[in-house]
Amino acid sequence: MLTALVQLHDALQAAPLPLDVPGTVELRAAREQLIAQLEDYLLPRQMTVAAPLLVVVGGSTGAGKSTLVNSLVGHRVTTPGLLRPTTRSPVLVHHPDDAQWFGQDRLLPGLVRVDHSTDDRSSLQLVAVESVPPGLAILDAPDVDSVEAENRRLAAQLLAAADLWLFVTSAARYSDQVPWQHLKQAADRGTSVAVVLDRTAPDAVPTVAAHLARMLAARGLKDSPLFTVAESTVDADGLLAPTLVADVRAWLVSLAQDPTARSAVVRQTLDGSVRLLAQQAHAIADAVGGQVAAAEDLRSAAATAYAEAERATLAAATDATLLRGEVAGRWRELAGTGELLRSLEGKGGRLRDRIASAVKGTGQQADRVSIAIESAVELLVVDHAEAAATATVAAWRELGTADQVLSAAGAGLGRASSDLRRRVEGEVRAWQQQLTELVRADDPDRATSRYLTHGTRGLSVTVAVAVLAADATDPAASGADLATTLLDGVYGAPHAAQLVARGRADLARRVTGLLADEQRRFSALVDGLAVEADAGRQVRSAARRVDDRRFEQSRADEGAIQP
Structure with a gap:
């Protein structure tokens, strides 16, 4: 599979769409996304399937992503605030023993690794803390609906590199169109998704959560876990009470500590991404004919x-x-x-x-x-x-x-x-x-x-x-x-x-x-x-090879779980 993915990456690189044939604008963006998906996620993950589960925390502006990340970790590692956009460059939090998995040549190789807070969107701040269990990494991403186009682009790039999306929304923003566009992409790709309904008044939680669950089911995400975090004040360090985020943290820790469960999440996202990649590559192949x-x-x-x-x-x-x-x-x-x-x-x-x-x-x-x-x-x-x-x-x-x-x-x-x-x-x-x-x-x-x-x-x-x-x-x-x-x-x-x-x-x-x-x-x-x-x-030939390897891999996985 790794060889097939490398060949598809090289074939896509050698298939530019420079001429303004009708429909090419969308196909250029799709081609760039496919190449980025290969470079940022599929190739690194295929080479290191045993790497920690990468959970990307994304969502709407003002949904409380950074506060949630800090509260899950147990102390401030990313900066929340009232001014928008808050998160400009991504912050990746991991256990100290997992540092080797996040070097420059691994996940998201296009982002420069730094060990300090920065507004440079081309940097990835690495934070090692003992409170994050081994086998788990949490990445705080910019808003998917940020007023800044570069933030939106970066958020989409980070979500495409995730093993698991932890999508954060609120009672005020859960029906917004932009987040649902990203969730639809996740459903199409087969990406593992969990949703956190944050900043919701306690008396409104049951009603909003029920409506949100129906929306998830209608969009192909009925199996995605849904957590709720009621509106509450934060302490002096800007953290929510541990009880408010206990369910989310327990679920993430259980994934990190269970190799089978963690592998299942990774395999689901990896397989879905590979499947969609091979399908979309055929559209690029067709577009090349129009370019010629x-x-x-x-x-x-x-x-x-x-x-x-x-x-x-x-x-x-x-x-x-x-x-x-x-x-x-x-x-x-x-x-x-x-x-x-x-x-x-x-x-x-x-x-x-x-x-x-x-x-x-x-x-x-x-x-x-x-x-x-x-x-x-x-x-x-x-x-x-x-x-x-x-x-x-x-x-x-x-x-x-x-x-x-x-x-x-x-x-x-x-x-x-x-x-x-x-x-x-x-x-x-x-x-x-x-x-x-x-x-x-x-x-x-x-x-x-x-x-x-x-x-x-x-x-x-x-x-x-x-x-x-x-x-x-x-x-x-x-x-x-x-x-x-x-x-x-x-x-x-x-x-x-x-x-x-x-x-x-x-x-x-x-x-x-x-x-x-x-x-x-x-x-x-x-x-x-x-x-x-x-x-x-x-x-087209490279996409078919990827499909063939995926089929063989699926058959092998099915055989491995037979009694």
């Missing part, structure tokens, strides 16, 4: 937005859209439009001579074209990356499952990465350098470039212009036909087409890579949620 589907929807939304951005960017990068404005002006300065056409249309003479005399540009003019292209491509990629980021955030908001993720990521997620311009600039420069290398590789003896004033640099820029207009419907409108004409004249049409195709493929690869990096910002957020498709199956 939601995570896939987020990935798909990002993929759709960036696929559209890639399509639009690549289209605009090759349909002459960029051959406008400064790029067009710089290209015309380099090419010397009219002279080039007249030169290539003329007959006779050497073709290379005609090209050399026609191209008026210089190396500096080629650089200006290159810089203009770099700027144009940079703006194109950044604009579409911005649009994709905005579209993805909008799609995620519409899905309604990633609000927490978006909030944590901040407003910058809806924009392109801050370093995208720098990265685009580097990629475009690398692309143009690659074009230069292609031109140089196709002219190993520099025969062609010698006839051009600007050499391979001018030819690589010409290839770049041809790439930017590769899919243009009217190349002449942008002047890109001049680039094609020049390349055809230098290399021949088939070879020039291959050169442009290679340059185009390299540009597409770089643009695709840049946008893929941008999309990965969103993918990384989804990956960081640690929503694993196999997590639900692991939880």
